[in-house]
Amino acid sequence: MMTQITDLGVTAIRDGFRAGDFSAREVAEAFIGAVEKARPLNAFIVETPDHAIAAAEQADRDRSEGLLKPLSGIPIGMKDLFATRGVQTTAASAILKGFEPTYESTVSAKLFAAGAGMLGKLNMDQFAMGSSNETSAFGNVISPWRRKDGANTPLTPGGSSGGSAAAVAARIVPAATGTDTGGSIRQPAAFTGIAGIKPTYGRCSRWGIVAFASSLDQAGPMARDVRDCAAMLEVMSGYDPMDSTSLDLPVPHWEAGLSSDLRGKRVGIPKEYRIEGVPEEIDRVWEQGIAWLRDAGAEVVEVSLPHTRYALPTYYIIAPAEASSNLARYDGARYGLRELPENGSLTDMYEATRAAGFGAEVKRRIMIGTYVLSAGFYDAYFNQAQKVRALIARDFQQAWDSCDLLLTPTAPSAAFGLGEKSDDPIAMYLNDVFSVPASLAGLPAMSVPAALDGQGLPLGLHVIGKPLDEQSVLNAGLALEERAGFTARPEAWW
Amino acid sequence: MSSYRIQGATGDWEVVIGLEVHAQVTSKAKLFSGASTEFGAEPNTQVSLVDAAMPGMLPVLNEECVRQAVRTGMALEAKINAWSRFDRKNYFYADLPQGYQISQLYHPIVGEGSIEIETEEGAKKVGIERIHIEQDAGKMMHDQHPSFSYVDLNRSGVALMEIVSKPDMRSPEEAGAYVRKLRSILRYVGSCDGNMEQGSMRADVNVSVRRPGEGFGTRCEIKNVNSVRFIQQAIEYEANRQVDLIEGGGSVVQETRLFDPDKGETRSLRSKEEAHDYRYFPDPDLLPLELAPEFLEECRRSLPELPDAKRRRYQEQLGLPDYNASVLTAEAETARWFEALIAEGALRQQRPEEQVAKAASNWLISDLFGALNRLGKSIEESPVTPAQGAELLALVADGTISGSLAKQVFEIMLETGDDPARIVEERGLKQTSDTGAIEKAIAEVMAANADKVAEYRGGKDKLFGFFVGQVMKAMGGKANPQVVNELLKKSLA
Numbered sequence: 009m010m011t012q013i014t015d016l017g018v019t020a021i022r023d024g025f026r027a028g029d030f031s032a033r034e035v036a037e038a039f040i041g042a043v044e045k046a047r048p049l050n051a052f053i054v055e056t057p058d059h060a061i062a063a064a065e066q067a068d069r070d071r072s073e074g075l076l077k078p079l080s081g082i083p084i085g086m087k088d089l090f091a092t093r094g095v096q097t098t099a100a101s102a103i104l105k106g107f108e109p110t111y112e113s114t115v116s117a118k119l120f121a122a123g124a125g126m127l128g129k130l131n132m133d134q135f136a137m138g139s140s141n142e143t144s145a146f147g148n149v150i151s152p153w154r155r156k157d158g159a160n161t162p163l164t165p166g167g168s169s170g171g172s173a174a175a176v177a178a179r180i181v182p183a184a185t186g187t188d189t190g191g192s193i194r195q196p197a198a199f200t201g202i203a204g205i206k207p208t209y210g211r212c213s214r215w216g217i218v219a220f221a222s223s224l225d226q227a228g229p230m231a232r233d234v235r236d237c238a239a240m241l242e243v244m245s246g247y248d249p250m251d252s253t254s255l256d257l258p259v260p261h262w263e264a265g266l267s268s269d270l271r272g273k274r275v276g277i278p279k280e281y282r283i284e285g286v287p288e289e290i291d292r293v294w295e296q297g298i299a300w301l302r303d304a305g306a307e308v309v310e311v312s313l314p315h316t317r318y319a320l321p322t323y324y325i326i327a328p329a330e331a332s333s334n335l336a337r338y339d340g341a342r343y344g345l346r347e348l349p350e351n352g353s354l355t356d357m358y359e360a361t362r363a364a365g366f367g368a369e370v371k372r373r374i375m376i377g378t379y380v381l382s383a384g385f386y387d388a389y390f391n392q393a394q395k396v397r398a399l400i401a402r403d404f405q406q407a408w409d410s411c412d413l414l415l416t417p418t419a420p421s422a423a424f425g426l427g428e429k430s431d432d433p434i435a436m437y438l439n440d441v442f443s444v445p446a447s448l449a450g451l452p453a454m455s456v457p458a459a460l461d462g463q464g465l466p467l468g469l470h471v472i473g474k475p476l477d478e479q480s481v482l483n484a485g486l487a488l489e490e491r492a493g494f495t496a497r498p499e500a501w502w
Numbered sequence: 503m504s505s506y507r508i509q510g511a512t513g514d515w516e517v518v519i520g521l522e523v524h525a526q527v528t529s530k531a532k533l534f535s536g537a538s539t540e541f542g543a544e545p546n547t548q549v550s551l552v553d554a555a556m557p558g559m560l561p562v563l564n565e566e567c568v569r570q571a572v573r574t575g576m577a578l579e580a581k582i583n584a585w586s587r588f589d590r591k592n593y594f595y596a597d598l599p600q601g602y603q604i605s606q607l608y609h610p611i612v613g614e615g616s617i618e619i620e621t622e623e624g625a626k627k628v629g630i631e632r633i634h635i636e637q638d639a640g641k642m643m644h645d646q647h648p649s650f651s652y653v654d655l656n657r658s659g660v661a662l663m664e665i666v667s668k669p670d671m672r673s674p675e676e677a678g679a680y681v682r683k684l685r686s687i688l689r690y691v692g693s694c695d696g697n698m699e700q701g702s703m704r705a706d707v708n709v710s711v712r713r714p715g716e717g718f719g720t721r722c723e724i725k726n727v728n729s730v731r732f733i734q735q736a737i738e739y740e741a742n743r744q745v746d747l748i749e750g751g752g753s754v755v756q757e758t759r760l761f762d763p764d765k766g767e768t769r770s771l772r773s774k775e776e777a778h779d780y781r782y783f784p785d786p787d788l789l790p791l792e793l794a795p796e797f798l799e800e801c802r803r804s805l806p807e808l809p810d811a812k813r814r815r816y817q818e819q820l821g822l823p824d825y826n827a828s829v830l831t832a833e834a835e836t837a838r839w840f841e842a843l844i845a846e847g848a849l850r851q852q853r854p855e856e857q858v859a860k861a862a863s864n865w866l867i868s869d870l871f872g873a874l875n876r877l878g879k880s881i882e883e884s885p886v887t888p889a890q891g892a893e894l895l896a897l898v899a900d901g902t903i904s905g906s907l908a909k910q911v912f913e914i915m916l917e918t919g920d921d922p923a924r925i926v927e928e929r930g931l932k933q934t935s936d937t938g939a940i941e942k943a944i945a946e947v948m949a950a951n952a953d954k955v956a957e958y959r960g961g962k963d964k965l966f967g968f969f970v971g972q973v974m975k976a977m978g979g980k981a982n983p984q985v986v987n988e989l990l991k992k993s994l995a
Contacts, residue, residue: 333592342599
């Protein structure tokens with residue numbers, strides 16, 4: 009079978025474009041066509057073919073003049089959490105329907121400046137709150153994957169970056185941006201058989217990203233493989249004086265530094281991550297991952313992260329607390345939805361606008377967040393959670409005495425059916441059990457596809473690294489990827 | 503101890519007052535955005551994406567505002583916290599786009615300090631509890647539309663210092679003195695223009711009453727009072743209200759009240775039960791604020807001489823009376839004008855400053871202030887410059903003109919803006935010590951008033967002044983009065 013352009017990932021397109029195998033316009037048109045065809049996935053909220061074409065034409069002109077930028081000729085998908093100038097940006101919420109920013113987020117601006125074009129704004133869980141993409145005001149994203157039981161049950165792509173994951177997995181974009189607050193890049197990557205990395209907190213500027221939980225939110229790439237993630241992350245990272253929490257450090261050349269030789273590296277296996285009720289298949293893939301890393305030359309050691317069991321409750325206090333405050337600005341006064349009951353007061357406008365504009369999960373988290381910050385409960389919940397967060401970070405700090413990386417499963421299960429968990433928030437929150445601790449500690453972490461489960465659905469492995477050591481995380485990811493030889497892809501049913 | 507008491511039906515009551523002063527920080531840009539802070543611009547023309555709380559916008563701290571708060575803390579001899587942090591104060595209102603105000607509840611930038619005020623009982627120290635920096639809100643406009651309110655976000659995000667006193671004041675006068683002194687220090691430091699009419703300074707006033715010597719009573723907070731006079735009125739009204747309440751068998755309820763300047767009374771805004779739950783928590787968009795020793799040193803070095811120190815120096819080095827020193831140092835602009843005046847004066851008269859200071863201070867306080875008062879001008883708008891003032895005083899000192907001629911010349915200076923030497927020259931106002939001319943005038947006056955001369959010589963000494971006046975009149979006011987005195991005494995003897 010002849011290779012189609014849409015089969016190619018970021019670095020393959022880049023290299024083919026540079027070699028003159030195809031024009032950027034051909035690439036853009038191929039993906040635009042794929043996006044149109046894949047509408048049943050509901051991965052996009054807005055399609056922006058004009059943007060992709062304009063960037064492609066620019067790339068073709070540049071190439072003829074000998075000017076090649078890092079992402080020249082690459083069209084990508086943009087999670088709808090990134091503000092894009094003149095293009096509707098909603099965070100998948102009705103409260104921002106129709107909102108077109110007059111500004112461009114730092115990360116999307118960096119991608120465009122590097123030559124990338126945009127195929128559209130990707131669907132997601134509303135305000136990035138959710139693990140299944142079922143909280144979007146624009147409908148569920150449907151995973152391109154199906155179980156092999158023949159029942160064709162629509163499955164979740166995971167969340168919150170579900171549109172990004174589905175689009176990359178369905179080969180309708182070579183790569184996409186994601187954001188990760190408690191696992192929102194890694195869990196959907198695992199569910200859809202792709203790679204995704206959340207860098208160290210502060211690597212990517214948060215300026216222009218609709219805020220969910222400011223102390224946790226980090227942007228990162230989602231792509232077909234580790235190399236593509238490295239190439240994307242290099243462009244997305246970098247100090248931004250407009251974000252006070254941005255790290256003023258040079259961006260390493262991660263792609264050039266890729267090596268799957270892990271000799272001299274020690275990989276820790278946190279014993280507290282062996283939790284009851286996790287399917288045997290997850291454990292099996294984890295054991296397989298350990299063997300692969302050993303094979304790549306790493307020394308494997310058992311480590312302890314004693315406060316792991318408090319990570320989920322801590323996360324579900326801190327993230328909603330920050331969200332309850334971050335989302336106060338959606339009040340109907342200046343932009344987005346305004347619901348004004350007849351003869352209503354200011355308070356009536358607030359209540360009606362927020363009641364109509366926010367989805368149920370967003371409201372739940374605002375309520376939780378408001379509660380844990382209120383007088384009389386602040387010390388018992390928020391303050392306590394802040395202290396536990398420090399202990400969780402210390403756990404990792406101490407683990408680095410005996411290892412350089414940690415290996416865990418990404419999620420406690422493969423993708424589940426849409427609707428299967430949506431009325432049980434606790435079961436839904438448990439999806440983040442392996443991903444949340446690294447978020448609380450601000451550590452770089454990535455998911456790579458490792459195997460298929462009995463139903464033919466992807467399972468991911470999760471590598472956590474020391475602060476700023478994205479290189480080791482990517483290298484371990486590469487070692488796993490090479491040994492997993494994961495070539496499975498969803499069969500197009502759309 | 504203040505002797506101020508509310509005389510109740512059941513005895514005397516003491517008033518306890520604490521003030522939270524909100525002072526707008528002098529800076530070109532807002533606390534967390536680059537938008538301009540200039541007063542009086544068209545509504546919503548000084549609003550950045552951050553100030554309007556657009557999705558995804560982040561605050562970036564303006565270092566100049568930090569510098570001003572630190573300098574203010576240093577001027578109040580307060581503890582500067584090298585580590586502080588910003589918190590979000592959450593509440594919904596249309597003038598608050600973010601839905602929270604970025605403030606400092608838990609770890610303010612400045613800790614305890616003090617201000618010395620003058621009271622009837624002498625000098626008194628009022629404690630400063632803390633100073634923190636925070637964002638101002640926008641401004642509601644309720645008169646633009648029949649059924650909607652509009653909001654102007656120009657002020658949204660402007661930096662404020664909240665300067666919190668301890669409950670150390672015991673009378674409306676002490677509160678007034680505290681605000682005036684604080685305002686004076688802020689203006690010296692240059693960290694706030696102190697302009698209460700434009701809202702650059704406003705106070706929340708906490709008032710309670712108690713029997714002298716007993717523990718604190720329940721306090722009420724009167725919000726947003728914007729002049730010294732209103733602060734004093736509000737305290738007086740509120741203290742009397744509380745006394746009446748208690749003596750009538752009721753009790754004071756902790757609440758927030760508003761002062762109505764038209765009626766001169768306070769009224770309830772909301773009770774403690776209705777108070778907002780602000781859900782303060784550390785702002786995750788901002789890192790803790792850490793101040794380097796070099797930064798603190800630079801702040802300290804940039805502080806000007808402050809009013810108390812200046813006043814002592816005026817008394818000790820320049821030999822000014824306490825009253826003059828106190829009047830001249832109350833406002834930074836006055837002191838600046840005075841110092842320019844004596845520097846110029848010393849130069850012109852070739853004498854050290856301490857020898858020209860006293861006459862200069864008297865002239866400034868009586869003549870210049872009198873004129874400015876009459877013209878309704880501030881000292882910065884004075885039509886006469888310090889150099890011109892010094893020239894005028896030098897003309898008096900070297901005997902070119904008399905004190906009374908000087909007043910005449912000064913009036914002309916105010917009107918025309920001309921230099922005094924030129925006025926004296928052009929209008930021939932130079933004082934004369936020409937004994938020939940004066941003796942001639944004396945002879946004429948004596949001839950015309952032979953009867954009075956006889957009376958004087960007969961022992962009516964009081965008539966001497968009459969002769970001086972007549973001679974001066976005959977000389978057109980230009981005769982040197984000392985010479986006139988001497989020659990008259992001789993002639994009349």
